[in-house]
Amino acid sequence: MRITSCHGEHALTRRGFTRTLRTDRAIDIPAFESIDLQLGGSVFSASSCYLELADGNPKEIALGPSHPSAETPSWAPLLRDMISGTVFHRPQENWNAQTVAHALSTTPERIRTALFTQGMAFTHICRTQRLMRALFESIQFKLSVADLRDRVGWGSKGDLEASFYDWFGVSLQTVARLRDDGL
Numbered sequence: 327m328r329i330t331s332c333h334g335e336h337a338l339t340r341r342g343f344t345r346t347l348r349t350d351r352a353i354d355i356p357a358f359e360s361i362d363l364q365l366g367g368s369v370f371s372a373s374s375c376y377l378e379l380a381d382g383n384p385k386e387i388a389l390g391p392s393h394p395s396a397e398t399p400s401w402a403p404l405l406r407d408m409i410s411g412t413v414f415h416r417p418q419e420n421w422n423a424q425t426v427a428h429a430l431s432t433t434p435e436r437i438r439t440a441l442f443t444q445g446m447a448f449t450h451i452c453r454t455q456r457l458m459r460a461l462f463e464s465i466q467f468k469l470s471v472a473d474l475r476d477r478v479g480w481g482s483k484g485d486l487e488a489s490f491y492d493w494f495g496v497s498l499q500t501v502a503r504l505r506d507d508g509l
Contacts, residue, residue, distance in 0.1 A: 327355045327379055334373025335366040347375070372400060401430050402440040406451060409441075413455040418479040423448050456480055457493045464501045471498060 329338065329352065336347040339362040340355070347353060355361055365373040401408070413421050423434035426448075430437070441448055456478045463469065463477055471487060480486045491497050 327357070327377060328352050329355065329363065330376045330378070332374045332376060336373065336375055337364040337366065338362070339364075372404075399430075399432065399436065399440065401432075402443075405437070405440050406444055406446050409448070409451050410455050413452050414459055417456045417459045418477060420479070421448075421452050453489070454493075457490060460486065460490060460498075461494060461501070464498055465505055468502070468505070474498070 329336075329347065331347040331349050331351060333349065337344050338347055338353065340359065363375070365375065409421075409426060423437045427434045427437045438448060441451075460474055460478045460480070463474055469477065474480075475482075475486045478486075480489075487498055
C-alpha cells in the first residue's frame with residue numbers, strides 16, 4: 327500500500343513508532359503490515375491523503391472535503407456539517423454567510439449556492455442548531471426563557487417557546503417538568 331499526504335497533518339504509527347507524513351510525499355507499506363493513520367483536520371482546515379493499494383487504483387481518505395475542483399470548492403461537501411457543529415457549540419454568536427465566507431476565503435454567494443445544492447439554507451441550519459442547543463440547555467439547567475434565549479442566540483423578535491414547540495412537539499415547560507422529575 328502507498329500512502330500519499332495531500333493536505334493537512336497526518337501521523338502514521340507503524341511498528342510502535344509514530345512519524346509525521348509530509349505533504350506530497352509517499353510512503354510504502356508492505357502487505358499485511360498493521361498501521362494506524364491519523365488525519366488531523368478541523369472544521370475549517372481539512373486534511374486528506376490518498377491510499378493506493380496493489381491494484382493501482384488510488385482511494386482518497388479525507389477528514390474534511392476532498393481536493394478542490396473547478397466546479398466544487400474543497401469545503402462544499404461538508405459545509406452543512408461544519409456550519410451545524412460550529413453554530414451548535416457557539417449559538418449565541420451572530421452567524422451569517424459573510425462570517426463563514428470570510429473563514430473559508432470565499433464569498434457569501436458561494437456559501438449560499440453550495441448549501442442550496444445540498445438542499446439547505448443557512449438560516450435553517452442556524453435555527454435548527456439553536457433549537458437543539460435550547461433542548462440540551464433546558465434539560466441540563468433551570469433557566470428562564472429569557473436566559474435560555476440569550477444562551478442560544480435566539481433573536482429578541484422571535485418566539486422561542488412557539489418555535490421550540492413547533493420543532494419538538496413539547497413545550498419548554500414540559501421539558502422543565504421532566505428535568506425536575508429526575509429525567
